Amino acid sequence: MNPFEFSEPIATERLTLRLMTHDDTDAVHAWMSDPEVVRYQLYEPRDREVVAEKVAEMAAQSTLADRDDWIQPGVELAGHGIIGSIYFKLASLDDETGEIGWAFTRAYQGKGYAAEAASAMLDLAFGPLGLHRVYAELDPRNDASVALCLRLGMRHEAHFVEHMMFKGAWADTGMYGILDREWRAR
Ligand SMILES: CC(C)(COP(=O)(O)OP(=O)(O)OC[C@H]1O[C@@H](n2cnc3c(N)ncnc32)[C@H](O)[C@@H]1OP(=O)(O)O)[C@@H](O)C(=O)NCCC(=O)NCCS
Numbered sequence: 001m002n003p004f005e006f007s008e009p010i011a012t013e014r015l016t017l018r019l020m021t022h023d024d025t026d027a028v029h030a031w032m033s034d035p036e037v038v039r040y041q042l043y044e045p046r047d048r049e050v051v052a053e054k055v056a057e058m059a060a061q062s063t064l065a066d067r068d069d070w071i072q073p074g075v076e077l078a079g080h081g082i083i084g085s086i087y088f089k090l091a092s093l094d095d096e097t098g099e100i101g102w103a104f105t106r107a108y109q110g111k112g113y114a115a116e117a118a119s120a121m122l123d124l125a126f127g128p129l130g131l132h133r134v135y136a137e138l139d140p141r142n143d144a145s146v147a148l149c150l151r152l153g154m155r156h157e158a159h160f161v162e163h164m165m166f167k168g169a170w171a172d173t174g175m176y177g178i179l180d181r182e183w184r185a186r
Contacts, residue, residue, distance in 0.1 A: 001093060001096045001129060001130050001131060002128060002129060002130045003063070003064065003065035004063070004064040004065070004124070004128055004129050005062060005064075006019060006062040006063075006064075006071050006073060010073075010120050010124065012117065012119070012120045013116065014077065014078075014113070014116060015075050015076060015077055015113060015116055015117055015120075016075075016078075017073040017074070017075055017076075017086065017117060017120055017121070018073055018074060018076060019058075019059055019062055019071075019073055019074070020055050020058050020059050020072075020073070020074040020085070021055075021059055022052070022055060022056065022059070024055055024074055024082045025048065025052045025055050026048075027074070027081045027082035027083070027105070028051050028054070028074070028082060029046070029048050029051040030105045031084065031103055031104065031105040031106070032045070032046045032050075032051050032054065032103075033045045033046055033048075033051070034105070034106060036106060037103060037104075037105070037106060038103075039142075040138065040139040040141065040142040040145065041103065042166075044167075058071075058072040058073075058074075058085070064088070064090045064129060065090075066093070067090060067091070067092060067093050068090065068091075069089070069090045070087065070088060070089040070090070071087075071088050072085050072086070072087045072088070073085060073086060075104070075113065077108065077113065080108070083104060083105050083107075083108035083113060084102065084103055084104030084105060084108060084113065084114060084117065085102070085103060086100065086101070086102050086118055086120075086121045087099075087100065087102065087103075088100055088101075088121050088124075091135070095132065095133070096130070096131045096132035096133065097131060097132065097133045097134070097135065098125050098129070098131050098133075098134045098135075099134070099135055099136065099137070100118060100121055100122070100125075100134050100135075100136050101136060101137075102114050102117070102118055102145070102148065109144065115148060115151050118148065118152055119152065122134060122152065122178070122183055126180040126183045126184065131180065132179060132180055133177055133178070133179050133180070134154075134177065134178055134183075135154075135157070135175055135176060135177040135178075136149055136154060136175070136176045137173055137174070137175050137176075138173070138174050138176070139166070139171055139172070139173065139174070140159065140172050140173070140174040146174065146176075149176035150176075152178065153178055153182060153183065153186045154176035154178045155178065156174065156175075156176055157175050157176060157177045158173075158174070158175040159172060159173075159174050159175075160172060160173045160174075160175070
């Protein structure tokens with residue numbers, strides 16, 4: 001595993017992954033305030049003030065070197081600003097494992113943008129970072145997120161039954177994973 005500093009934007013065919021700035025607050029607010037988008041996220045819809053704090057936190061995270069280090073670059077579509085973000089955490093150094101997550105503004109879902117941006121993050125994880133495994137945890141009722149995992153070639157590895165209290169009710173968690181050799185062979 002190699003330490004990584006997110007200093008340069010990452011370009012894909014249609015998108016750019018880059019660190020966010022205060023100017024992206026309205027764009028991030030578009031999804032963080034949307035009850036549909038946050039339904040299966042750990043938080044309730046956020047007001048603009050809270051979103052501004054979150055954007056400042058995300059803007060300050062650029063290093064992946066130690067356990068639990070995380071980054072959450074914004075995903076920019078030219079002419080549209082930030083349309084979503086990809087979360088990535090260095091979950092274990094010993095096991096060379098990362099965790100990935102995602103959220104996109106509703107108007108930009110269903111166009112393959114999330115898969116394109118997540119693929120760029122997996123390229124980073126299994127390329128420059130040199131990780132062995134990446135996993136995603138999700139609510140199994142979150143069909144779009146399940147479909148994205150499968151589209152990326154991730155394997156359904158676990159289903160935990162009512163193991164967490166989520167927004168006032170017991171909820172299951174699904175876990176999906178992919179190994180470096182599987183990502184390269186896809
Ligand atoms: C989970 C989430 C990121 C998935 O986004 P998404 O846009 O559905 O995912 P993708 O980028 O893979 O897009 C796939 C869809 O785009 C369509 N598509 C259109 N053009 C495409 C293209 N050029 N390339 C690929 N897919 C394309 C696909 O057919 C597919 O639609 P379908 O499911 O109707 O077949 C999104 O639903 C979301 O933000 N949800 C709310 C936040 C959330 O729950 N996050 C996860 C918490 S665990």
